Amino acid sequence: MSVVCPSGHQSQTGDYCDQCGAPIAGATQVLPPAEEAETSPAARRGPCPACGSQRSGDDRYCEGCGYDFLAPPPAATTWEAIVTADRAQFERLAVAGVSFPDDYGERRFPLQEGENRIGRSRGHAGEEAPEIDLAPPPADPGISRLHAVLERRPDGACVLRDLGSTNGTTLGDGPAPIAAHTDIPLGDGDRIRVGAWTTITVRRL
Amino acid sequence: MSTFTLQAYQNEYLPLGGTDVNAIVTVTSDGAGGPSGQPEAAVVVIVDTSGSMGSPSRKIKAAREATSVAIDCIRAGVAFAVIAGNDHAFSVYPRGGELAISSEQTRTAAKRVVSGLTPAGGTAIGSWLKLAGELFRATPDRIYHAILLTDGENQHETPAELDAVLAEVEGVFSCDCRGVGTDWQVSELRKIASRLLGTVDIIAQPEAMAEDFRVMMHTAMGKATRNVDLRLWTPQGATVAFVRQVAPAIEELTDRAVHVNDLTADYPTATWGAEARDYHVCINVPPREAGEEMLAGRISLVEGDQVLGQALVKAIWTEDQQLSTRISREVAHYTGQAELADCIQDGLEARKRGDFDTATFRLGRAVQLAAESGNDGTMKLLQAVVEVDDAATGTVRLRGNVSVVDEMSLDTRSTSTVRVGAGAGAGAGAP
Numbered sequence: 109m110s111v112v113c114p115s116g117h118q119s120q121t122g123d124y125c126d127q128c129g130a131p132i133a134g135a136t137q138v139l140p141p142a143e144e145a146e147t148s149p150a151a152r153r154g155p156c157p158a159c160g161s162q163r164s165g166d167d168r169y170c171e172g173c174g175y176d177f178l179a180p181p182p183a184a185t186t187w188e189a190i191v192t193a194d195r196a197q198f199e200r201l202a203v204a205g206v207s208f209p210d211d212y213g214e215r216r217f218p219l220q221e222g223e224n225r226i227g228r229s230r231g232h233a234g235e236e237a238p239e240i241d242l243a244p245p246p247a248d249p250g251i252s253r254l255h256a257v258l259e260r261r262p263d264g265a266c267v268l269r270d271l272g273s274t275n276g277t278t279l280g281d282g283p284a285p286i287a288a289h290t291d292i293p294l295g296d297g298d299r300i301r302v303g304a305w306t307t308i309t310v311r312r313l
Numbered sequence: 314m315s316t317f318t319l320q321a322y323q324n325e326y327l328p329l330g331g332t333d334v335n336a337i338v339t340v341t342s343d344g345a346g347g348p349s350g351q352p353e354a355a356v357v358v359i360v361d362t363s364g365s366m367g368s369p370s371r372k373i374k375a376a377r378e379a380t381s382v383a384i385d386c387i388r389a390g391v392a393f394a395v396i397a398g399n400d401h402a403f404s405v406y407p408r409g410g411e412l413a414i415s416s417e418q419t420r421t422a423a424k425r426v427v428s429g430l431t432p433a434g435g436t437a438i439g440s441w442l443k444l445a446g447e448l449f450r451a452t453p454d455r456i457y458h459a460i461l462l463t464d465g466e467n468q469h470e471t472p473a474e475l476d477a478v479l480a481e482v483e484g485v486f487s488c489d490c491r492g493v494g495t496d497w498q499v500s501e502l503r504k505i506a507s508r509l510l511g512t513v514d515i516i517a518q519p520e521a522m523a524e525d526f527r528v529m530m531h532t533a534m535g536k537a538t539r540n541v542d543l544r545l546w547t548p549q550g551a552t553v554a555f556v557r558q559v560a561p562a563i564e565e566l567t568d569r570a571v572h573v574n575d576l577t578a579d580y581p582t583a584t585w586g587a588e589a590r591d592y593h594v595c596i597n598v599p600p601r602e603a604g605e606e607m608l609a610g611r612i613s614l615v616e617g618d619q620v621l622g623q624a625l626v627k628a629i630w631t632e633d634q635q636l637s638t639r640i641s642r643e644v645a646h647y648t649g650q651a652e653l654a655d656c657i658q659d660g661l662e663a664r665k666r667g668d669f670d671t672a673t674f675r676l677g678r679a680v681q682l683a684a685e686s687g688n689d690g691t692m693k694l695l696q697a698v699v700e701v702d703d704a705a706t707g708t709v710r711l712r713g714n715v716s717v718v719d720e721m722s723l724d725t726r727s728t729s730t731v732r733v734g735a736g737a738g739a740g741a742g743a744p
Contacts, residue, residue: 124608124625126576129548129598131606162318171320231627233322233641 123245133205159241160215173239185264187219189240190309198305206304209246219260226302227254242306250275250303258310266310267291268300277302315538315585316343317614319624322643326629326636334596334609336626337643344537344587354534355392355412355455357445358383360430361463363399365496367432372464372493375519379526381424383460386530387415392452395423398441399434400469404448412452435469438505439478446482456584457486458533460526464493467501479508487511487583489529493519495717499724507564510583515725517718535586538616542579543592546611549576550599556580559647560591563654563728579615591732593647594626603632643733646686650730653682653691657727661720664711673711681707688731694723
């Protein structure tokens, strides 16, 4: 496949132009560096299941989110956030200059007890990235750096809190964004809409 | 198939007009073999049997013993040979210009031959490497590695003859070089090891040889992927200032570029087992406007044209000086480690030609850098050559009586680096 960069070059790579290096807006393709990791038996070496960061060597904790690679699978009540791109939402909002990512793979984030921030890291070394980091391309430009929080409470409940994001957070299919800095209790299967096309479905496991 | 993971560490923010993009790329390989079966190893042990190995006789005794230990470590099924070298090269086991396949029987036979090696004649290292190359070529589809042991200078061959052989065998096999005693040339063995993507070290005491050989043989047989290149794409108008391996040791790769196309070059990294290496890449890019972003480099690890993993190096121009003046911890660390190696080599050379002011200054700076980065191994070696008054300021005095062994050990190991935060006990890049 080939895409056209802002300077008009034909590029075989969809994230940055393979001629001039310019970012390609609404990039629809990324070369998955860890393609093999997902299919090989050594998948434990692959990206972090929580935030998608590459694991550094045999490091026990993820550099992106602190996920423990050696942790046994969680028991008891736990929640999971499933991030997908929703074309209906994208067409409803119709944000100018943003294109829909056709090959947006589903991203799953197990929710840790306590706060799980939704946002976009800047990719700095040493940066404390949000637990639910939606920076890896294709990135939704409508998501704030620190957008919202999913809090898993000790009693097993899960609440959503918008952190005063630029474009707001909506719950379900309603048009009205939720109030900022206010806890909204969530139920199994609730769908949270952020940005131009991102839908986060929470699941009680 | 091994899994490779690449991670880039950098400050992608540049001041307006800024052109230098620096990044450290950490490559980790799990060294796992594939379902289709990884290529088996082929190893050749090259033992110097020149006349000087007989004085003192414990040198040849230790060499025989170390070679036997190395042979014992060879897994069944691995192809191997032993070359004895003086001013000619002899394939002492097996005879007949090919490699033997390791088994109880062949290993026993090889050790019997090794126990009879007798020192005589001169030293022509190029001829030994040439023979190793011929043996490897006769056994296709393997991961090729040689271990070279010598105690002396390459006297029976011109540097041009050695260079010609290196050009011929470069890329065919990798080679770890070991110098025993103090009559060999650090620069000569370093050149061979560099070209053949292996390690170089001194074995000051012949008795320490066996353990070192055991370790080298295990490392050689742990290699699961061969012919791996670091591929660097840079945008139009950009130039690659340098590419160097910075851990586990400094190795300049800039001049080793093989151009794939106008924007892409491959740098050799040879074979990989379960290991991690760090690379420092510096790219000059044409500056852009504030707020603009550019991909300054796409770094992949490739085997042929198969991409094993990749990392991105970015540039974003900003007016915010707080962002643009920060230096990535990883970049700063490895810039220091490279300077450390330079300071040691310069300092030792100045000391040799009697320029004690320069030697004191450069070795003092080396002490300071070793202390700052927690490079304890290098610090210990430095202390054998200088008296440290204050490591923090690099105040040192040259020692009067320095043994040749200490000086050569420091020189040989000057390129060894520590990873980020090794001194402070933190992992590389940990938040």
